Amino acid sequence: MAPKRQLRVGKEWMNAGDAEKLLREAMRIQEEEDARHEGHKQSFIRKYVFSIDHKWIGIQYGFTALCFLLFGFSLMLLMRLQLGWPGHAFSIMKLLGESRAPGGVLLPEAYNQLGAMHGTIMVFLAIVPLAVGAFGNYLVPLMIGAPDMAFPRLNMASYWMYLPGGVVMLASFAATGGTAQSGWTSYPPLSDIATEGQTWWLIGMIFLITSSLLGSVNFIVTIIQLRAKGMTWMRLPFFVWAQFVTSFLLLLAFPPLEAAGVLQLMDRVARTSFFLPSGLVVSGTKLAVAGGGNPLLWQHLFWFLAHPEVYVLILPAMGIIGEIIANNTRKPLWGYKSLVGAVGFLGFMSFVVWAHHMFMTGMGTVISAFFQTTTMIISIPSVIILTALLMSLWGGSIRFNVPMLFALAFLPMFGIGGLTGLPLGLAATDIHLHDTYYVIGHFHYVVAPGTIFAMFAGIYYWFPKITGKKMNEFLGKVHFWGSFVAINGIFMPMFAQGLAGVSRRLYDGGIQYHHAKEIAAATNPFMSMSAWALFAFQIPFILNFFWSIAFGKKAEANFWHATTLEWAATTSPPLGHGNFAVIPVVQRGPYEYSSPEYPETDYLPQHHVIGAPPATAGGGMLTAAAVAQREA
Amino acid sequence: MSMKKFVSLMFALTFVFVMACGKGHEAASKEQEGEDDEAAQTATATATNTAGAPAAATPAAAAPAVADAATLSGTVKFAGAAPKPAAIQMSADPYCQSQHPNGQGAEDEEVIVGPAGELANVLVYVKNAPNGTAPTTPATIDQKGCRYYPHVQAVVVNQPIQIKNDDATLHNIHAMPAVNSQFNEGQPVQGMVANKKFDKVEMTPFRIKCDVHGWMKSFMAVMPNPYFSVSKMDGQFSIPNLPPGTYTIVAWHEKYGQQEQQVTVGAKETKQIAFSFKG
Numbered sequence: 001m002a003p004k005r006q007l008r009v010g011k012e013w014m015n016a017g018d019a020e021k022l023l024r025e026a027m028r029i030q031e032e033e034d035a036r037h038e039g040h041k042q043s044f045i046r047k048y049v050f051s052i053d054h055k056w057i058g059i060q061y062g063f064t065a066l067c068f069l070l071f072g073f074s075l076m077l078l079m080r081l082q083l084g085w086p087g088h089a090f091s092i093m094k095l096l097g098e099s100r101a102p103g104g105v106l107l108p109e110a111y112n113q114l115g116a117m118h119g120t121i122m123v124f125l126a127i128v129p130l131a132v133g134a135f136g137n138y139l140v141p142l143m144i145g146a147p148d149m150a151f152p153r154l155n156m157a158s159y160w161m162y163l164p165g166g167v168v169m170l171a172s173f174a175a176t177g178g179t180a181q182s183g184w185t186s187y188p189p190l191s192d193i194a195t196e197g198q199t200w201w202l203i204g205m206i207f208l209i210t211s212s213l214l215g216s217v218n219f220i221v222t223i224i225q226l227r228a229k230g231m232t233w234m235r236l237p238f239f240v241w242a243q244f245v246t247s248f249l250l251l252l253a254f255p256p257l258e259a260a261g262v263l264q265l266m267d268r269v270a271r272t273s274f275f276l277p278s279g280l281v282v283s284g285t286k287l288a289v290a291g292g293g294n295p296l297l298w299q300h301l302f303w304f305l306a307h308p309e310v311y312v313l314i315l316p317a318m319g320i321i322g323e324i325i326a327n328n329t330r331k332p333l334w335g336y337k338s339l340v341g342a343v344g345f346l347g348f349m350s351f352v353v354w355a356h357h358m359f360m361t362g363m364g365t366v367i368s369a370f371f372q373t374t375t376m377i378i379s380i381p382s383v384i385i386l387t388a389l390l391m392s393l394w395g396g397s398i399r400f401n402v403p404m405l406f407a408l409a410f411l412p413m414f415g416i417g418g419l420t421g422l423p424l425g426l427a428a429t430d431i432h433l434h435d436t437y438y439v440i441g442h443f444h445y446v447v448a449p450g451t452i453f454a455m456f457a458g459i460y461y462w463f464p465k466i467t468g469k470k471m472n473e474f475l476g477k478v479h480f481w482g483s484f485v486a487i488n489g490i491f492m493p494m495f496a497q498g499l500a501g502v503s504r505r506l507y508d509g510g511i512q513y514h515h516a517k518e519i520a521a522a523t524n525p526f527m528s529m530s531a532w533a534l535f536a537f538q539i540p541f542i543l544n545f546f547w548s549i550a551f552g553k554k555a556e557a558n559f560w561h562a563t564t565l566e567w568a569a570t571t572s573p574p575l576g577h578g579n580f581a582v583i584p585v586v587q588r589g590p591y592e593y594s595s596p597e598y599p600e601t602d603y604l605p606q607h608h609v610i611g612a613p614p615a616t617a618g619g620g621m622l623t624a625a626a627v628a629q630r631e632a
Numbered sequence: 633m634s635m636k637k638f639v640s641l642m643f644a645l646t647f648v649f650v651m652a653c654g655k656g657h658e659a660a661s662k663e664q665e666g667e668d669d670e671a672a673q674t675a676t677a678t679a680t681n682t683a684g685a686p687a688a689a690t691p692a693a694a695a696p697a698v699a700d701a702a703t704l705s706g707t708v709k710f711a712g713a714a715p716k717p718a719a720i721q722m723s724a725d726p727y728c729q730s731q732h733p734n735g736q737g738a739e740d741e742e743v744i745v746g747p748a749g750e751l752a753n754v755l756v757y758v759k760n761a762p763n764g765t766a767p768t769t770p771a772t773i774d775q776k777g778c779r780y781y782p783h784v785q786a787v788v789v790n791q792p793i794q795i796k797n798d799d800a801t802l803h804n805i806h807a808m809p810a811v812n813s814q815f816n817e818g819q820p821v822q823g824m825v826a827n828k829k830f831d832k833v834e835m836t837p838f839r840i841k842c843d844v845h846g847w848m849k850s851f852m853a854v855m856p857n858p859y860f861s862v863s864k865m866d867g868q869f870s871i872p873n874l875p876p877g878t879y880t881i882v883a884w885h886e887k888y889g890q891q892e893q894q895v896t897v898g899a900k901e902t903k904q905i906a907f908s909f910k911g
Binding site for chain 1: 841
């Protein structure tokens with residue numbers, strides 16, 4: 001029988017279980033004191049709805065974003081039914097209503113709506129809020145040893161701008177003529193003259209952008225100002241660096257889109273012509289507008305946001321993967337300084353590559369050459385990051401748990417996504433590939449088996465931290481392997497379709513087009529079946545998630561034996577108020593695994609003082625001692 | 633609940649879910665077959681109705697029965713040399729081309745002049761007649777062989793309109809009224825029917841077009857009463873059940889514009905009038 005872990009509390013030694021009880025009691029007393037101090041007990045609404053605690057806001061973000069992720073995914077499932085079996089009647093399509101799918105046959109304009117909203121919801125309502133709003137909010141203050149975000153009320157406002165933005169987007173499905181149908185990029189003039197849903201889309205976007213701006217300011221100030229003593233810049237976990245750079249991207253890239261959104265809104269409701277050229281003929285009729293505007297202006301403003309946005313999607317994912325790889329290889333991240341430098345350079349470069357999305361707009365060769373060059377340059381830091389993460393595996397004693405499986409899958413999947421982007425960054429090859437399924441394959445490899453897998457890795461990894469419960473490994477592995485196979489079944493054939501010249505915007509997947517019909521018929525049904533299989537393999541995750549919250553076994557505080565503060569210096573779940581009973585003092589870098597300085601265990605927490613009671617006791621135990629001392 | 637039990641339960645639920653979906657799919661397939669049958673019937677019926685009548689006139693809507701109602705009829709003529717209809721190049725959509733072997737029936741319908749100079753597709757309506765109620769019989773627009781049937785028609789405000797696609801290719805119905813709400817809807821499957829109505833008076837005909845097949849266009853006016861008619865291939869039109877009175881009669885043609893005439897009709901009178909458009 002293993003000896004019971006002993007901890008010193010005050011001047012006495014006691015076992016870990018008793019120390020934990022003592023800590024809980026101390027927390028309860030502290031909460032009561034805080035409530036007395038504030039003169040009232042927190043109401044339900046204040047605690048759970050309009051909360052200012054970064055952890056609860058993170059959970060709010062996470063739950064909402066996961067719901068949107070599922071919703072955005074379900075729109076895609078309907079699209080894939082249509083693409084796989086064009087024009088067939090499906091009972092499930094009837095859910096869309098008679099005006100969108102009479103008799104269960106999806107109409108082309110409804111397909112466009114599904115496409116536009118799939119992109120919008122996945123990018124702006126699911127992945128960014130999950131990667132930044134949920135993971136960032138919950139973890140950044142814990143990882144840097146801060147009691148909360150710098151501006152808790154701003155943090156709350158950020159969530160409460162995000163949620164109405166999402167509600168407006170959902171409400172737009174009820175607009176006359178349906179929701180937005182001009183793609184997630186909303187290119188004018190098409191979007192300027194589109195049905196009412198586009199106006200709702202713009203209003204929703206203005207909410208979402210405002211939410212991101214509020215969040216990003218908060219992250220930047222928090223990371224600069226609220227780091228615990230000893231948490232120098234080069235001791236920050238890689239995840240925090242990734243969030244820091246991401247916040248700058250959000251802060252600097254979103255305002256041009258917000259401005260563009262307002263201009264487009266004016267075009268639609270105040271009859272201005274910012275994006276409408278003179279003499280525009282629509283369906284054979286000259287449009288009665290002032291004209292003189294420029295549709296290309298929108299493309300520049302949009303991509304000035306949307307390319308950095310790609311890195312907003314991928315950087316937090318890389319941060320998560322970095323944490324999980326270091327933890328599960330039980331060795332420090334390889335090339336930490338290179339990683340930090342690469343992330344910073346990536347963030348900077350992401351502002352000067354946007355026009356590689358616009359090679360087909362007829363811009364001059366000089367400008368094309370500039371953007372091709374910057375695009376090739378930006379691939380260098382991406383390769384550095386991927387290489388450093390791969391090198392981190394070398395010689396590690398790898399634990400193949402569920403978060404690590406997702407993290408390991410991320411590496412080749414992001415690799416495929418990144419490398420297939422290079423031909424799109426060169427004008428000569430982009431001319432052939434532009435607007436084909438190749439592009440869809442490329443960015444989905446980056447975002448779906450890339451970022452979304454990283455999000456799953458993060459959920460499995462930090463679930464014990466957030467809930468204090470374990471997730472089921474078997475269901476997790478079913479989820480992983482099924483998703484891994486199915487997701488490749490969807491996206492790999494897209495490269496072949498794209499090279500064959502199949503346009504990405506065809507309602508029937510190309511079956512009516514001479515050059516596309518053979519490959520469309522050969523691949524689309526298989527891809528659609530893979531999409532539905534992917535859905536089926538999310539069921540174990542959903543069940544595991546809720547089942548583990550309700551009935552999961554209790555997880556110890558530092559479940560993965562990690563070194564970073566969120567695991568090592570507080571309980572699971574962390575203390576409700578202020579995160580840490582005593583703000584930890586950081587002694588070293590974030591990835592001191594298998595350190596020869598500390599042979600007792602294979603991990604040396606960032607705040608642990610060598611010579612103090614063993615760190616194996618897990619999170620909170622050291623602080624428990626301090627709390628007990630304070631109480632005495 | 634133990635984990636084992638939970639997993640078994642979930643597998644069972646998943647199995648039920650998959651079975652349910654499978655059944656749904658079968659049902660969907662059956663519905664599809666049913667629809668195909670219906671589509672075939674519709675296609676046959678339309679073929680019978682429209683054979684040999686490329687520019688079918690709108691059947692006059694049922695006018696309210698008036699005891700001493702008059703009838704206004706007449707002919708629209710074309711003055712001058714009839715223009716030769718331009719051939720429509722349909723090769724962009726092989727299906728459309730296959731419906732017109734050797735280019736038969738693939739001619740522009742803008743000006744259709746009969747052998748004796750009769751002008752078809754002229755909408756004749758009474759400008760200042762009393763309002764009437766909308767008939768319940770739907771007006772129809774058929775898309776067949778990548779053409780619209782009829783080419784010109786009028787409906788009464790709130791009269792149901794049935795738009796059918798008899799082609800095995802995608803059409804979209806893009807109605808472009810100035811007063812009523814526009815709509816633009818696709819019909820990807822043969823036999824699909826869309827039901828529409830316009831709720832405001834719009835006497836100047838507006839275009840209804842297909843954005844997929846640029847040559848497909850049709851015109852529609854929305855009237856406050858059923859006192860209108862469209863000239864047939866023989867240039868004839870007839871407006872029955874018109875209450876006695878003095879009216880302004882308008883004749884509208886998509887290329888040659890519109891003309892007006894003042895007419896007084898007495899009780900039970902059958903009055904003949906004539907319009908003539910110059911090329």
